[in-house]
Amino acid sequence: MRLRENDDGGEKEEVVENDVTLAQNQWCPVVNAGFSSPKRLVVVGYALTTKKIKSFLQPKLEGLARNKGILFVAIDHNRPLSDQGPFDIVLHKLSGKEWRQVLEDYRQSHPEVTVLDPPDAIQHLRSRQYMLQAVADMNLCDSYGIVDVPRQLVIKREACAIPELVNQAGLTLPLVAKPLVADGSAKSHELSLAYEKFSLQKLEPPLVLQEFVNHGGVLFKVYIVGDAIKVVRRFSLPDVSKWELSKDAGIYNFPRVSCAAASADDADLDPTVAELPPRPLLEKLAKELRWRLGLRLFNLDIIREYGTRDHFYVIDINYFPGYGKMPEYEHIFTDFLLSLGQGKYKKKSG
Numbered sequence: 175m176r177l178r179e180n181d182d183g184g185e186k187e188e189v190v191e192n193d194v195t196l197a198q199n200q201w202c203p204v205v206n207a208g209f210s211s212p213k214r215l216v217v218v219g220y221a222l223t224t225k226k227i228k229s230f231l232q233p234k235l236e237g238l239a240r241n242k243g244i245l246f247v248a249i250d251h252n253r254p255l256s257d258q259g260p261f262d263i264v265l266h267k268l269s270g271k272e273w274r275q276v277l278e279d280y281r282q283s284h285p286e287v288t289v290l291d292p293p294d295a296i297q298h299l300r301s302r303q304y305m306l307q308a309v310a311d312m313n314l315c316d317s318y319g320i321v322d323v324p325r326q327l328v329i330k331r332e333a334c335a336i337p338e339l340v341n342q343a344g345l346t347l348p349l350v351a352k353p354l355v356a357d358g359s360a361k362s363h364e365l366s367l368a369y370e371k372f373s374l375q376k377l378e379p380p381l382v383l384q385e386f387v388n389h390g391g392v393l394f395k396v397y398i399v400g401d402a403i404k405v406v407r408r409f410s411l412p413d414v415s416k417w418e419l420s421k422d423a424g425i426y427n428f429p430r431v432s433c434a435a436a437s438a439d440d441a442d443l444d445p446t447v448a449e450l451p452p453r454p455l456l457e458k459l460a461k462e463l464r465w466r467l468g469l470r471l472f473n474l475d476i477i478r479e480y481g482t483r484d485h486f487y488v489i490d491i492n493y494f495p496g497y498g499k500m501p502e503y504e505h506i507f508t509d510f511l512l513s514l515g516q517g518k519y520k521k522k523s524g
């Protein structure tokens with residue numbers, strides 16, 4: 175194992191190395207409804223951090239995958255990617271310009287391999303300035319509800335200009351300040367809630383100032399794996415009352431809210447707050463975003479504006495999120511990988 179520095183120099187992440195070379199077109203006996211029939215293996219090369227391997231590649235997933243004829247193989251960063259495999263699918267979540275280039279070159283030279291997902295498409299989610307643009311462009315509004323994004327302002331430099339810029343943009347307090355870059359570092363998850371605009375001068379740009387939307391303290395995590403969608407409830411930041419807003423002049427820092435937040439699925443909640451967003455609305459949103467973002471593995475943080483039944487806001491989009499917390503992810507993910515692998519095989523032989 176060794177450490178690899180990411181784009182911004184500071185953060186380091188662990189890269190797991192393994193030395194596995196596969197024979198061409200491996201076949202394996204797959205146990206299927208009591209019969210043992212030879213099927214071609216779907217080989218998935220993975221390049222993930224140690225943290226991600228632990229949370230995602232759990233024994234249950236690997237076991238189920240093996241039964242379905244899917245083999246996970248760690249990518250060795252000391253050897254050219256083209257010398258490894260052959261892979262049907264490359265699953266990855268590592269940062270760094272160098273790694274992105276390796277993947278891009280590999281995609282060009284191996285169009286037969288599905289790279290989940292394309293580095294350029296992932297890169298788009300790295301900036302909170304552009305992350306929600308696709309949702310805003312969709313203007314989704316139908317009989318099931320409205321899907322919006324909060325109004326926001328990008329501050330690239332000079333924190334002292336913030337009060338004036340907030341005035342000009344006509345943003346309403348309170349505001350959530352989020353680091354502009356969402357690169358997975360601990361710092362990129364350090365957010366602040368400001369009750370008045372002058373306190374924002376203390377923060378360090380580049381950042382995004384986003385209107386805080388009261389939502390009853392519950393957030394919906396919408397996990398997407400190809401065509402599959404799963405929604406879970408999480409506790410979120412509490413609402414801010416007008417009284418609090420008029421009394422409080424401070425700014426509050428909160429590190430990594432959603433990760434630390436407990437599941438709210440079994441909590442005794444106000445039903446108007448807890449009701450999941452309508453399935454048809456989520457289906458439409460997910461389908462359109464898969465296409466607009468060019469991604470198949472992501473999740474959305476969605477909130478419902480307090481006091482409304484059907485006014486939703488997307489506040490965050492994450493590439494290859496913590497699927498280990500998604501119910502039944504083992505089945506959903508293996509079915510997805512299988513459909514990709516078999517689809518490719520069918521195309522070749524058809």
Ligand SMILES: O=P(O)(O)O[C@@H]1[C@@H](OP(=O)(O)O)[C@H](OP(=O)(O)O)[C@H](O)[C@H](OP(=O)(O)O)[C@H]1OP(=O)(O)O
Nearest residue numbers: 226229357358359432433490492493494495496497
């Ligand atoms: O650590 P986990 O398992 O909670 O997953 C994180 C996600 O949590 P979630 O599934 O949304 O609750 C997390 O989602 P949030 O941004 O916290 O909403 C991110 O996707 C995070 O990746 P990164 O740090 O932004 O690169 C994810 O971190 P990585 O596992 O990709 O490092």
Ligand SMILES: Nc1ncnc2c1ncn2[C@@H]1O[C@H](COP(=O)(O)OP(=O)(O)O)[C@@H](O)[C@H]1O
Nearest residue numbers: 324350363385386387410411431432475489490
């Ligand atoms: N505009 C907003 N209105 C209300 N709550 C918000 C808003 N933006 C963020 N939050 C709260 O802050 C948390 C973290 O913000 P998010 O944008 O998801 O950052 P991260 O990428 O670190 O998860 C959310 O899960 C939610 O609880």
Ligand SMILES: [Mg+2]
Nearest residue numbers: 432475490491
């Ligand atoms: Mg989030």
Ligand SMILES: [Mg+2]
Nearest residue numbers: 356490491492
């Ligand atoms: Mg995020």
